[in-house]
Amino acid sequence: MSGIEDKGDFGTGSADRGSARPVADPAVVPVILNPTARRGAVLRRIDPLVHAFAAHGLEARLVRSTSEEHAKELAAAFAAEGAKVVGALGGDGMARTVAAGLVDTDTALGVIAGGRGNDLIGKLGIPKRVEEAVATIADGSDRVIDVLDLDGTISLGNVCLGLDSTVQRHANSTRVVRGHWVYLYGILRAILPPRSIDLELTVDGQRLDFRGLTAGFANSGRYGGGLTLSPEAAIDDGLIDVVLLKEAWLPKLAVELVAFMSGRHDRHPNIHLSRAREIRIDTPAGAAPVEIVADGDAVAQTPATVTIRPSSLRVRVPRTS
Template sequence: MSVPIILNPTARRGAVLRRIDPLVDAFASHGLEAQLVRSTSEEHAKELAAGFAAGGAPVVGALGGDGMARSVAAGLIGTNASLGIIAGGRGNDLIGKLGIPKDTEEAVAVIAEGRDRTIDVLDLDGTISLGNVCLGLDSAVQQHANSARFVRGHWVYLYGILRALLPPKSIDLELTVDGQRLDFRGLTAGFANSGRYGGGISLSPEAQLDDGLIDVVLLREAFLPKLAVELLAFMSGKHKRHPNIHFDRAREIRIDTPAGAAPVEIVADGDAVSQTPATVTICPSSLKVRVPRE
């Protein structure tokens, strides 16, 4: 049987291409053929995935980072095809939540011999997010991390945090959380499905991929001496111990900015995809993902 694998040839500045030969060999060891297809854009990856699903493929693979997984998943929503993920990016946070190994051969074994799990996805005005939607400090962290050329591995996100904090910039938002108005001024607003981002940072340790809810995590302003403590608590998931961290759960969040304020950039799964105003909703049980057998 042939398994379609959609890849982003530019992931990690082309380093993902070094995984192709081990990937082909790993599939062959399971009696399968890897059908490698290169995508040229997020929309192209979505179209390719939708086409394979319509053609009856039981699983469609994504080779790349969290953004690539999101693009392929967008074409599989509501179909019978499962998403298979082979790590090829920097953060690879979704597989960490799902228990999928980073090792190529082990990830291929999951695709070949694993089970299908149905998870929720976030919908940001038609753009799918598998992990998290963030604004504010998180957006700045991702920008600095993505632009780093000489920092590697998880250190790139620490570098991004340090750059984003010098100096920290606050955002003003008008949120409507399941119909309830909430005015927010602070450093970051996160809306979590998986609860992991930035190479293992915990946006919300209690977030579940199949509970039909969005975890809302807001980090309010704090004086600089206290900010480091609050930020460490935010990233380690100790939200309930700190008064400047607001936590809630919802099914829909409308994100606006006050009248006259500039739009705020919105990041989904590590990529800048939109800006305010926007609406985030949860789509329960809408995607199948191939995960390890328990």
């Protein structure tokens, strides 16, 4: 299989070892996972996943990824071999890395939740429970969506700088707070005190100097386990929603930030919303680079360019009646 090592030693998936059935067979579904995700907690979903696929007459071909680049290479190889759908078991970061190997192919991404935020499935209406997610992969339909391209790094949800990236960093670093509460913890840590960023943005060719708390570039518009970055972001409109959060007095900021992240953006006087197809992100001369987060993971620093790749990824979603 083009050098892909089939990992069939996860739970009841041991029957997969040595299987000669090609992934082009519609009854075979490759599933790529990171066995260390959430400190190994994702492995508890393996047995229910294998049984759920079997209940639909499908064989789950479980494959271990060792890095983001490896997951991308695995997905691309499966697509080249004719797989109809490739599963990603994990959070938004895992979905992003598997999707990177499937962009501009006829192979669909199937998402099985195993993270904390799971914002992509929330946007697309994909169930969180393993059995229902597998049913979606087995019996759902393919929806074609846009992706963001950050200098070659694919993002399905959002690319953020400033406050949002700080929230993600604090949320990812805590070992005490659990579940969706990690994002509230991250918000509180990030705004005490808030740190401003200075950026030189070129939005579809127009220069914009920005000093504020957050610069966000949204595809799905959801992040942090259901918070809203952009109220009207559509995942298939061929546009990037640009969200710029300016500076504000701290007590006012705390109140307005809750409204902002809950989707009530019309009540926030310090928010600038627009749409674009390409944004160049620079920092002023002599300023330190600013960290850039994509789908919850720190992936780059300024300078960088974000572009939209319209209708470039198929995702398996629940079939509508």
